[in-house]
Every structure is written in structure tokens, then in C-alpha cells.
Amino acid sequence: MAPSAITETVPSTLVVKGGKESVATHGAEAVKEEKEPTPLEAISHGIVMPGIPTFPSYTSHRRHTLVHMAATFRFFARSGFTEGQSGHISVRDPEHPGxxxxxxxxxxFGMLRAGDMICLDIATGRVAGGNTSRPANAAGYLIHSAVHRRRGGDVHAVCHAHTQAGRAWSVFARPLDMLSQDVCSFHGQAQAVYAQYGGIVFGAEEGERIADALGPRGKGVILMNHGLLTVGATVDEAGFMFGLLDRSCDVQLRVEAAVAASGGALRKNIISDEEAAYNFRMASEANVLYREAQPDIEYELEAAGGEEALARGFESLQPLVL
Structure with missing residues (x-):
């Protein structure tokens, strides 16, 4: 249950001239709000886990981002999120937000490294540098650029793919119920449904409609007859939230099937709005979601042969042209 404020009897504090404090105990009850720990402090017993790292230069930040982007793609491959040429991840450049x-x-996805990534101008789609030997996905550009333009303040990464569970649940054009502690990271306005289908995205209008559906606070959107899309402050967050959204679709499908098979003998117990809101507040902060992604990121780095293996080609990327 969400913790409440602690009521204590405390002495009142008077501030006098000169900035000194004198304490007078009047025997009155005063409410003292216990300082709530940060989400990372709350989950860490002992040493507090570090959050989103900082970097001494834009180059080191860009390298870290593209390495973690490649690791996220490999996590997608390991999770079975591939479907031919479909699916894409975008990350805003740390130095040039456009x-x-x-x-x-x-x-x-399972072969990608930092040196494979292409840099595009968000406004125009112009290839601005990076790996210029391959094309980008045109439909992907239209979707991702619309979201990046709309959410420039808080969204720096966007993930989209056509997953089995995501596509299956999307046909109902319904949001997910708060069936488990984990899915509460999509509580309230953090979850959206795009209840239209406009075909393969070859026009800017469809990307804009998807961005409309996501809204100003959405972390994930279920695209009817299409798939899933998630966003985050880091590629780590967006990737973790994508996996969580897909697994939550799978859980919902299993629960609905069990309820139907029971002929009404089973019923769903849904987490209350109060508890779901508390779970959301403590589990969906950007630093916590960055940390949530690290076990899978570190696994992919280890499986690939270390960070240097996934950084391969970074030094050879074409310079960015603004």
C-alpha cells in the first residue's frame, strides 16, 4: 500500500532576527512529512544504484547512446520482435536535438552495431551523416519524426516493432488493464490506443495521427492492427518499456483466454487506481527505467564480446552535417 505521511509531536521552530533559530515547545501537534526516498533510493538496499550517466563530451555521449541502441536491438532480436524489414528505433542526437x-x-536487429546507424534530420528526413551506405526505413522516419517533433522536451528515443502479442492484442483496440504490478508503468495517460488503421505509413498524416494518439504524457501506444510503440528519455528506457508493453499484452491475452474458458467462474482482479498510481510514480521515473534496462543491455554487451564489439564502426561514421 502507498505510504502515508507520518504524524509526530515536534517542537515548533521560530526564526528570529539575525537568522538564528530558537526552539519553543508548545506541546502542540504538528504534521511532519517524512521525506520520501527517490525511486532509486527506495529500491536500493545499501548502495544506491546509479541513474542515467553523464559524459565529458558529446562524442562520448553519442558513442554510449549508439552502443546501447545496438544492444537494445539485440535484445529485440532475442525477444523475437523481428518481422522481415519491419521495426525501428530512433534516438535523438545528444548534441544536435534536431x-x-x-x-x-x-x-x-541481432547484427546491429553502433557503426550501422544512420543520422537523419528530424524536420526534413535529410541524411545528415552516420552510415550512409544503406537506406533508412521511410515509414519509420514518418512515424518517429512526428513523435520527436511533438515530444521534444521529454522524449529522446522511440521504439516500434510488430510483435506477436502486441499485434494480437491490438486488434481489440483496447487499453491494457492494470493486471500486475509491472504494467502499472503504463497507468493512466502513460498508455494510449490508436484505434485506426491507415495502412503502411507512406504519408506524413499517419505519423501525425500516431503522435496525436500518444499525446503529451504517453509512454506507450497500442496501434490497432499494427503493433506497439514506446518512448523514453533514453533508448534504454524506451527499449525496456517496449518489452514490458509486449509482455503485458501477452499477459492480458492469457488472462482473457482463461476467463473465457472458465465460463465466468474466473474473474479479473484489477489493481485499484490508487495503488496503480503509486506504482507508476515509483517505477516509471526516467532513472529507474534506465536501470531496469541495464540487465538486458549488459547481457547483450557480454554476448557480443564486450562494449568494443558493439561500438565497432563508430569511429568511421560520416560526420554530421547540420
Whole structure:
């Protein structure tokens, strides 16, 4: 249950001239709000886990971002989120916020490295640098650029793919119920449904409608007859939230099937709005979601042979042209 304020009997504090404090105990009850720990402090027993890192230069920040982008793609591959040439991740450049990095069209997620990524101008789609030997995904550009333009203040990464559970649940054009502690990271306005289908996105209007559906506070949107899309302050967050959204679709499908098979003998117990809101507040903060992604990111780095293996080609990327 969400913790409440602690009521204590405390002495009142008087501030006098000269900035000194004198304490007078009047025997009155005063309410003292216990300082709530940050989400990372709350989950860490002992040493507090570090949050989103900082970097000494834009180059080191860009390298870290593209390495973690490649690791996120490999996590997608391991999770079975591939479907031919479909699916894409974009990340805003840390130095030039009008540019975004995307994966090349037609290269398997499980093979991607930092040196494969293409840099595009968000406003125009112009190739601004990076790996210029392969094309980007045109439909992907239209979707991602619309979201980046609309959410420039808080969204720096966007993930989209056509997953099994995501596509299956999307046909109902319904939001997910708060069936588990984990899915509460999509509580309230953090979850959206785009209840239209406009075909393969070859026009800017469809990307704008998807951005409309996501709204100003959405972290994930279920795209009817299409798939899933998530956003985040980091590619780590967006990637973790994508996996969570897909697994939550799978859980919902299993629960609905069990209820139907029971002929009404089973009923769903849904987490209350109060508890779901508390879970959301403590589990969906950007630093916590960055940390949530690290076990999978570190696994992919280890499986690939270390960070240097996924950074391969970074030094050879074409310079950015503004």
C-alpha cells in the first residue's frame, strides 16, 4: 500500500532576527512529512544504484547512446520482435536535438552495431551523416519524426516493432488493464490506443495521427492492427518499456483466454487506481527505467564480446552535417 505521511509531536521552530533559530515547545501537534526516498533510493538496499550517466563530451555521449541502441536491438532480436524489414528505433542526437539516429533498412536487429546507424534530420528526413551506405526505413522516419517533433522536451528515443502479442492484442483496440504490478508503468495517460488503421505509413498524416494518439504524457501506444510503440528519455528506457508493453499484452491475452474458458467462474482482479498510481510514480521515473534496462543491455554487451564489439564502426561514421 502507498505510504502515508507520518504524524509526530515536534517542537515548533521560530526564526528570529539575525537568522538564528530558537526552539519553543508548545506541546502542540504538528504534521511532519517524512521525506520520501527517490525511486532509486527506495529500491536500493545499501548502495544506491546509479541513474542515467553523464559524459565529458558529446562524442562520448553519442558513442554510449549508439552502443546501447545496438544492444537494445539485440535484445529485440532475442525477444523475437523481428518481422522481415519491419521495426525501428530512433534516438535523438545528444548534441544536435534536431537530428535523430535510426537503424538501416533490412539489417537484422541481432547484427546491429553502433557503426550501422544512420543520422537523419528530424524536420526534413535529410541524411545528415552516420552510415550512409544503406537506406533508412521511410515509414519509420514518418512515424518517429512526428513523435520527436511533438515530444521534444521529454522524449529522446522511440521504439516500434510488430510483435506477436502486441499485434494480437491490438486488434481489440483496447487499453491494457492494470493486471500486475509491472504494467502499472503504463497507468493512466502513460498508455494510449490508436484505434485506426491507415495502412503502411507512406504519408506524413499517419505519423501525425500516431503522435496525436500518444499525446503529451504517453509512454506507450497500442496501434490497432499494427503493433506497439514506446518512448523514453533514453533508448534504454524506451527499449525496456517496449518489452514490458509486449509482455503485458501477452499477459492480458492469457488472462482473457482463461476467463473465457472458465465460463465466468474466473474473474479479473484489477489493481485499484490508487495503488496503480503509486506504482507508476515509483517505477516509471526516467532513472529507474534506465536501470531496469541495464540487465538486458549488459547481457547483450557480454554476448557480443564486450562494449568494443558493439561500438565497432563508430569511429568511421560520416560526420554530421547540420
Amino acid at each position: 537530428l535523430m539516429w535510426m537503424n538501416p533498412l533490412g539489417r537484422h
